[in-house]
Amino acid sequence: MSRNDEVAEEVSDCFERRSSEAKRKSPQNFPKPDDNLMTSMNSANNEHKTRTNGDNEDLEPGNLLHADHKPRLLLMGLKRSGKSSISNVVFRKMAPHETLFLETTTTIRKEAMHSFMDFQVWDLPGQIDYLDPDFDAESIFGGVGAMIWVLDAIDNYMEPVSRLTETILHLQHSYPDIKYSVFIHKVDSLTEDFRDDTMRDVRQRITDDLYDAGLENPPITYYGTSIYDHSIFEAFSKVMQGLVPQLPTFEALLNTVSANCRFEKAYLFDVYSKVYIASDTTPVDMKAYELCADLIDIIVDMSEVYGWDRGQDQQETDRSQAVAAPSAESFVSNIKGYHLYLKEINRSALRAQVRQGFRLTIYRNLSFIGISKYSDFEISKVLVDQNMQAFQDTLLKVFPRG
C-alpha cells in the first residue's frame, strides 16, 4: 500500500506544521466569521457530544477489539453475497474486477476508517452461524451501531431474507439500538425493471415476516448497490451518516457555507474511502456526488505523484509558508459551466508500529467539496477562506482532538 504511506507522509508533515501555526496565530487574527456561521457554531457547541481520539493509539488488530468506543458497523449476509468485495472496494481501493479472485472469508476482517471520528467496519464470514446459543454474541454485537445485510440480488433471496429476519428478531431484545440496512447487491446484473421489482419484493417480504413475528416498523433502510459503480459508496455514505450524532450540525454548517459562498451543493467527504459524511440539505443529486468522487480520485493520484519529500531545504521553505498554505485545496474550473472547489479540513496522521516491522500508517483526511456555478469564486476567495476557517474551527470544537 505504497499510496497510503506516501499520502500519509505528506499528511503527517502537514499536521506538524499546522500545530506550530496554531501556536503562532493569536485568536484576534482569525478572520471574523460570518454572523450566520457564528450562530451555527454556538448551536454546535451546545449539542456537543464529544468523543476524543487518541492520536498515538496503537492500531494493532488486538487493540481494535478492545476499542469499544468506536462505532462498529457489521457486514453480514450469506456466503458469496459480496461482503468482502464491498469492504475491499471501499476501504482498500481494490478494482471491482479483482474481487472475482476473493476467497471465502473464514475469520472476522476489520477495517478502520479514520476521519473526524473513527469507525470500524467488520466483514463477517457468511459461513458462521451467529445465532448459535454457544456463540459469544456480545463480542460481536456489543457496541454495534449499524448492521449492513448484504443480499445477493441475482441469487434466490428466500434464504437470506429469512436469515435476516431471524437475526433481527434474535438481536432485538439484547441490542435494540442497532440500525439495519439491507444492500440489495449486484444490481448491475439486473435490468432496470427487474431491479425495481426485486427491491420491492425483498422489502415486502422482510416487512411481512417481521410483522408476523410482532415487530412493526423495524429500523431498516434499503439500498440497491453494486461495486461496479458509485452506488456502493453512496449507500455506505448514508449508513455512516446514520452513525454521526452531529449530522444536523454538519448540515446546518454546510447550509451556511453554501449560502455564503454561493455553492450549489456542499459536501464533507472522507477522502480515502470517498464516503461523504454530510451534505447541505438541498436535494442530493447522484451525479453531483459522482462528480465529487471522481474529483477526489484524480486529486489523490496527482498528489501522490508530486507529494514526495523534497528534502530538508524544501521543508525549510515549506515551514515559512505554512501560514499561506495550511492545508491542500483544489479548483477545477468550467466543467460545462460548473466549478469545483475542494478544501482539506484537517490533516493529521497516526502512525503505529506493527509487529513485523512494517509501518502501518493511518490518516485522517476530511475534505469540504463545493460545487458552484460562478467562475469568480476565486475572486471572492477571501470570503471562501473566511468561511472555511470558521467551518474548520467549528468542526474542531465539535470534535476536539485528544
Added chain:
Amino acid sequence: MNSLKKPQKKKVLLMGKSGSGKSSMRSIIFSNYVAKDVRRLGATIDVEHSTVKFLGSLILNLWDCGGQDAFTETYLTSQKSQTFSDVGVLIYVFDVESRSFEGSNPRDLLTYTAVISALAEYSPSAHVFALVHKIDLVQNVFRDSVIQDRTLAIQEYSGVFSKKLKVYGTTIWDQSLYKAWGDIVKSLVPNLHIIDGYLHDLAEETSAEEIILFERATFLTVTNVTSELGERNPYSDRQERLSNVIKTFKHSLSKYTHSSTASHPFSEIAIKAPRFNLILARLTNNTYVLVILPPGDLEIELSRFNIMAAKDRFVELDIMGWAAGDTERLEGKLNGRIKDGR
C-alpha cells in the same frame, strides 16, 4: 522546411496476430473507450482505416490491420505495395500468451519477419515499435525478464530495423499503454524542438519543477521539461500515470456533460498542497499543460499569469496549415533564444 506549411500526414500500420489486442488499444487511446469496454470489439475484417488529428501539425492515418491469417496473407502478396508504402510507423503487437511465439515453429516471429522485409522494401525509413501485449497476464515478478527475453527474440527477427526497433511491455489495464503510445506519437510530431523550446521558456518564467505538455484528446505526453529537483521525483512512470489518470477523469466527466469527446472537458485543475502547487490548464485548442511549482500562494498566481502570456506563442504552433512565412519566423524566434545563451 516546407513541412511547417501543412499538417503532416503519417501512415501508421498496426499489425500482429488476430486477438493480440490491436483494436483494443486503438480504441482506448483514440476513441475514448475504457479498458472494460473492449470486450465488445469483434475481430477486424481486412483493414480499418481511421484518421486522427494530433496537435495541429500531425494527421495520423491509422491502418488497423485485421490479423487473421487470410488477411495477413494478402497484405504480403496482392496488397503489398499498397500496404507497405509511405509508412511512418509500424506498430507490431505480440500477444504475450501466444503459444506460437517461440519453439520449433515460431509462427509469430516468422510472420513478423515477412512483414519486416516488406517494410524494408517499401518504407525503409519507417520507425518500428514492437509491443509485447497483455503483460497483465504475466505475474508481476516475471514481467521484466519475460519482456527482456522477448525483446532479444524480436530483435533477432527484425532485419535492417533491429537497431531502430523499440520494444515495450503493455497492457490495457495500466499506464504502460500510455508509455508506449506516448513514445510512438513523439517520434512522429514534427517540429518537436520548437515546442520544446517554448516549453523551456515557460519553465524558466515560472520556476517550475516540471512542465508536461499533453495532447488534448488522448492526453498522451507530447513533451516535457523537468528541473534538477524534479528529476529526483521517485515516480519515474509519472507521465504515463498522469495520462492514464487524467484520461479517466475526462472519461467520467463526459458522463455529466454529455459532450462529445472532441470538446474540452474542463479549463483548469489547480491543486495547492503543502509540498507543491499544480496547474493543469488548457493551453491551446489541442493541448493542456501541467505545471508543477513550489508551494505558496504567490507561485500559483504568477504562473497562471505566465501561462496566459505563453498561450499566444503556443497557439502559433497549433494552427492548421501554417503560412509559409511562419516557418522562418518560428525558427528565427528559436534561434534568437538559443543565442541568448540557452
